[in-house]
Amino acid sequence: MGKLFSVLKYIKGYWGYASLNIAFNVLFSLFSVVSIALVMPFMDLLFQKDPQFYVDAMKNAPTHFELSGESLKNYFYGLMSSYILQFGKSTAVVFICITIFILTFFKNLFRYLAMYFLAPIRNGVVRDLRNKLMKKSLNLPLSYYSDERKGDIMSRMTSDVQEIEWSIMQTLELIFREPLIIIFYLIMMVKISGYLTLYVLLFLPIAGLTVGIIGKSLKRTSIRSKEILGNLFNIMEETLGGLKIIKAFTGESYVQKKFEEVNQSFFKQAVRVYRKTDLASPISETVVVGVLMLILFMGCNMVFKGDGVLTAAAFITYFAAASQIVPPIKQITQAYNNIQKGVASEERISKILDAELVIHEKANAKPISEFNSQIEFKNVSFAYRKGDSGYVLKDINLVIPKGKTIALVGQSGSGKTTLADMVPRFYDVDQGELLIDSVNTKDLKIKELRGLIGMVSQESILFNDTVFNNIAFGITTASEENVIQAAKIANAHDFIVALPEGYHTNIGDRGGKLSGGQRQRLSIARAVLKNPPILILDEATSALDTESEKLVQDALSNLMQNRTSIVIAHRLSTIANADEIVVLQHGEIAERGNHAELIAKNGIYKKLCDMQSFK
Numbered sequence: 297m298g299k300l301f302s303v304l305k306y307i308k309g310y311w312g313y314a315s316l317n318i319a320f321n322v323l324f325s326l327f328s329v330v331s332i333a334l335v336m337p338f339m340d341l342l343f344q345k346d347p348q349f350y351v352d353a354m355k356n357a358p359t360h361f362e363l364s365g366e367s368l369k370n371y372f373y374g375l376m377s378s379y380i381l382q383f384g385k386s387t388a389v390v391f392i393c394i395t396i397f398i399l400t401f402f403k404n405l406f407r408y409l410a411m412y413f414l415a416p417i418r419n420g421v422v423r424d425l426r427n428k429l430m431k432k433s434l435n436l437p438l439s440y441y442s443d444e445r446k447g448d449i450m451s452r453m454t455s456d457v458q459e460i461e462w463s464i465m466q467t468l469e470l471i472f473r474e475p476l477i478i479i480f481y482l483i484m485m486v487k488i489s490g491y492l493t494l495y496v497l498l499f500l501p502i503a504g505l506t507v508g509i510i511g512k513s514l515k516r517t518s519i520r521s522k523e524i525l526g527n528l529f530n531i532m533e534e535t536l537g538g539l540k541i542i543k544a545f546t547g548e549s550y551v552q553k554k555f556e557e558v559n560q561s562f563f564k565q566a567v568r569v570y571r572k573t574d575l576a577s578p579i580s581e582t583v584v585v586g587v588l589m590l591i592l593f594m595g596c597n598m599v600f601k602g603d604g605v606l607t608a609a610a611f612i613t614y615f616a617a618a619s620q621i622v623p624p625i626k627q628i629t630q631a632y633n634n635i636q637k638g639v640a641s642e643e644r645i646s647k648i649l650d651a652e653l654v655i656h657e658k659a660n661a662k663p664i665s666e667f668n669s670q671i672e673f674k675n676v677s678f679a680y681r682k683g684d685s686g687y688v689l690k691d692i693n694l695v696i697p698k699g700k701t702i703a704l705v706g707q708s709g710s711g712k713t714t715l716a717d718m719v720p721r722f723y724d725v726d727q728g729e730l731l732i733d734s735v736n737t738k739d740l741k742i743k744e745l746r747g748l749i750g751m752v753s754q755e756s757i758l759f760n761d762t763v764f765n766n767i768a769f770g771i772t773t774a775s776e777e778n779v780i781q782a783a784k785i786a787n788a789h790d791f792i793v794a795l796p797e798g799y800h801t802n803i804g805d806r807g808g809k810l811s812g813g814q815r816q817r818l819s820i821a822r823a824v825l826k827n828p829p830i831l832i833l834d835e836a837t838s839a840l841d842t843e844s845e846k847l848v849q850d851a852l853s854n855l856m857q858n859r860t861s862i863v864i865a866h867r868l869s870t871i872a873n874a875d876e877i878v879v880l881q882h883g884e885i886a887e888r889g890n891h892a893e894l895i896a897k898n899g900i901y902k903k904l905c906d907m908q909s910f911k
């Protein structure tokens with residue numbers, strides 16, 4: 297049961313609205329009961345009883361007003377009877393019609409008001425959850441995304457959140473509205489015949505039990521269907537991101553087939569979910585109607601006996617009330633199943649929200665606003681997969697003094713990117729330590745540490761936004777002049793002003809409307825604007841043709857002036873001037889020195905240079 301209402305924790309902060317919703321639901325239930333309860337006795341009065349009897353009863357009633365069902369009923373009967381006597385039966389019918397109409401009007405008004413206050417709750421919960429998920433997604437370490445797939449995370453942010461919305465709506469109604477209606481009618485039934493009602497109460501739990509069993513199995517099915525939906529999102533996400541390659545390799549039919557397979561298995565699972573969800577209400581209705589028929593049989597026999605324990609009119613009212621509890625019971629069972637689906641989704645969402653932030657910031661983390669002396673790798677070892685011996689970096693010792701340029705070279709897969717990723721703490725070192733100005737990076741405020749570092753990588757990461765916003769990314773205070781200045785240093789100004797709307801041109805998804813060299817120069821302009829003391833250039837020119845490489849290389853030289861840089865370059869000609877060249881091999885430093893020294897050494901570096909015919 298605790299689990300069942302776990303979705304309710306998201307209502308926190310909406311209890312104001314929730315109580316209004318509950319209050320109006322209570323009023324709604326009250327009015328729906330009253331409007332039904334009115335008809336029966338009235339029919340009784342019109343067609344059977346002597347109205348004069350009730351008028352007399354009202355006149356003779358004690359003068360002090362008593363708030364009990366009996367006195368209210370007598371008062372109401374008396375009022376009705378005097379109307380009937382005074383205006384005749386047909387006018388009285390008009391009166392009762394108007395009364396019922398007004399009651400119905402209020403009943404529906406309250407229903408609407410209840411929904412009115414539910415709207416901000418259900419949508420607010422969705423908004424809060426999405427915000428929370430987004431915040432968590434941004435805070436989760438990069439390593440999380442190597443294991444989890446983006447599409448699945450997206451499906452949790454959309455479809456699972458939706459499920460919770462439904463579930464919350466249903467929970468509020470399940471706990472407050474429908475049971476109230478049932479209780480009202482049950483009270484009415486007990487008043488008329490406690491004996492018959494005992495039977496109803498004996499049999500109802502059977503319906504409850506069946507529905508409970510279905511609900512459990514539904515939850516499992518629902519989780520499975522959400523997992524498959526996650527796979528579907530993955531394929532969509534990868535497909536849309538890789539359209540060019542899919543077309544180039546004419547992989548359309550392969551991707552389509554893969555998609556259809558997953559879609560088909562989602563279809564199967566979704567059908568199962570629907571069938572199980574829809575099973576609840578017919579089962580509960582059958583059981584409840586079975587109970588009602590038993591009541592009908594027993595009640596009729598009691599009436600036939602004619603001993604006055606149960607009159608025909610009383611039994612008709614009783615039966616009408618009893619049949620009124622069928623719809624809310626159906627509703628509750630349906631709601632129960634939807635809540636089970638919500639609980640399933642809640643579990644999936646919690647997996648993200650509760651995922652561990654592997655990169656922790658210490659409570660007493662030190663601030664760092666400037667970089668003064670050096671970056672130092674001290675016996676650093678690191679593995680992506682913890683526990684096994686597959687170290688990607690092994691016992692690295694490296695000092696990068698302020699203002700110097702260090703180049704990392706080595707075969708692909710030798711650990712260059714990994715080494716560079718340690719500095720901004722994208723990953724934490726497993727052994728040894730990484731010090732900036734002699735302070736362990738693990739002791740520093742993460743945001744401030746990253747604030748000192750600028751990054752330009754092989755893939756320029758741009759967003760579907762204007763040139764201006766892409767350059768000014770993350771720097772809210774950037775002025776137009778600052779941005780233009782940065783673009784000029786990055787050799788980007790000329791091509792930007794030639795764009796249709798200059799700095800306010802939208803560059804398309806991931807900068808798709810620009811050439812590789814242009815994208816790269818925007819990334820460089822972004823780094824120039826950030827003006828960080830430490831620079832990491834990871835294959836910043838590898839993806840470019842010779843001509844744009846020249847432009848980008850110039851831009852990079854401008855950027856690197858007066859900064860401390862870690863440069864990873866595929867083309868060795870670009871790093872020949874570095875203060876120190878570090879050759880990595882299988883995660884270890886194999887050679888180090890400047891260009892001339894390494895050539896003289898005639899080792900790995902020399903071989904690499906020979907392969908590129910670079911002297």
Ligand code: ADP
Binds near residue numbers: 442681712
């Ligand atoms: P380089 O930049 O020198 O080409 P990397 O530092 O990217 O090499 O990779 C070094 C090794 O680490 C490779 O063997 C690669 O397979 C592995 N690796 C890189 N990134 C990950 C990751 N996110 N998860 C697991 N292994 C990784």
Ligand code: MG
Binds near residue numbers: 712713714834
């Ligand atoms: Mg790399």
